[in-house]
Amino acid sequence: MGYGFLTVYWRDMIRFFRFKTLLISSLLQPALWLAFFGIAMSSNFDRLMAGMPVPEGAYAVGYLTFMGAGIIAMTTLFTSLFSGIVILFDKNWGLMREILASPVNRNHIIVGIAMSGVTKSFIQAIIIMAFGILIGAAFFAGYTPVQIVIGVLGVLAFVAMFALGFLFLSAAIAISMESPEGLQGVMTLLTMPIFFASNALYPIDTFPEALRIISAYNPMTMLINGIRYFAIGPDFYALGQHYLFTPGEVLLSFLGLVLFSAIMFTLAWWRFRRAVVT
């Protein structure tokens, strides 16, 4: 049973493209964030920051560019976390019994779902970046074509690792829960703190000590650091703060995400092994 995961992947992608409204709204939401919150807050922040001097020759980016990275991360978080819902529906009313009673190895189910989840996040990330650039975000500004390719690949690598972690978490929760409402509740409960205790919309340096530590270990922050490093650059000013990433720090963030995903995979694997669906 070598290709079971491809079958699961194929089926997930059919569903992804079939639900046109869902597909469009999943892209519209981040676009609206960028267009409204991003542009509206830009003029505010940029005026506020006008008094804060940026050193001579330093590279400063506007708020739209800053929060654009956060919006990519937010979209990845939502898509990944809520992808578990299909598992729950499958379990209660759909194909889960068929799959579990088939010769396909259970790990393949997880791998297939993970692959399709990552694919979806890639599509979204690319579209958001393109849209951001269109409305004035300085992603990959001044990059050479080679740097752009590296930048995009770097962003996608971070997005993939982060998406995997939350996909596995979502799968593990979904296979253990009874009702879609319960799942929805847990997901909503999770997204808020993860999103707001991160550097998606504002710098975390000004947070109280405890919150700052939590934020630093938040996978969301690690993802956003990676996106900013690859899409904006290793050394820039935003909101009057100096952002300086050494390759070592970025690697550390990436490894943090790898660790996070590995833990979540183990959790999902354990829940799926024990899953009894009759």
Added chain:
Amino acid sequence: MEQPGPGSDDTIIRVENLEHLYGDFRAVDGISFTVKKGEIFSFLGPNGAGKSTAINILITLLSLQKGTATIAGYDVTTDAQKVRESIGIVFQDITLDRDMTVWELLEFHGRLYDMPVKERRERIDELLILVQLEAKRNELSKRLSGGMKRRLEIARGLMTRPKVLFLDEPTIGLDPQTRMRMWEYIKNVNREGTTIFLTTHYMDEADQLSDRISIIDHGKIIISGTSDELKNTLGRDLIYLDTDNNGNAMKLLEQVPSVREITAKGNRIALMVNEDGTKVLPGIIDTLRNAGIEISTINLKKPTMDDVFVFYTGSELRDEGQAPARQIFLRGGR
């Protein structure tokens, strides 16, 4: 290409002392049976009898707690993978993705079982004809009627040419016409060589479809046999009587030689007789008249599956959530 499992004779399912507990509730309570290759074998029992639990163990969705079960020679515990490759399943509840088309659902199944592309596609075409769904090939499953969904699931169960097809209440919730047609499909499939294991709580379904039937209640097999064998255990005819003194009537009737067994249910007496009932009846009427017992109703019929079921389980088939029916033996034939 057919790889017979180890130790295969013409027994394709062998179950011994199977037990299953949910917590401390005994859903399956030590059942043993065998199914022969090429048979249609049924579990007939009310809701909650333990039919689905037993099936779920056989198809490896529930792990076996106690007893042994082999399918096509493979042990469900140690050779689960082989068992899975040997069987097809139609679950009690519809298990289709509402948002996939008929073709996609079959294609998905074929891929799950690693069928080569060409074989997969040919098989889908064949099966769509068999279950008369060619016209619905590209229809989303949510737009199919209940009967079509069932047929699609049967087609799916047959994709891999399984040795045994498990059907858990295949016609539940379908209208009588559709049910009848479904039986035809099932018979066709069986004629092509697939052994069928089905569960049902419909008497007529068990009666008309099955080569052999096991009546199951409270997790136990109560009696097994062909439909005729089961009916014959109740004698040639059944006579139902309602009198003004059932107690005395029963005592008197015990003396009548052709009466094989007397049971009282509610205010009604049931007699099983070994001879043609029409010949025995006058004698019975005379006996009771002479004793001054008034007969208010009298009813003669051939034993049906309902009677068999009621006799052995002591209750009518109860429907979901309903208490066991009290008007025992009230219902006539169908």
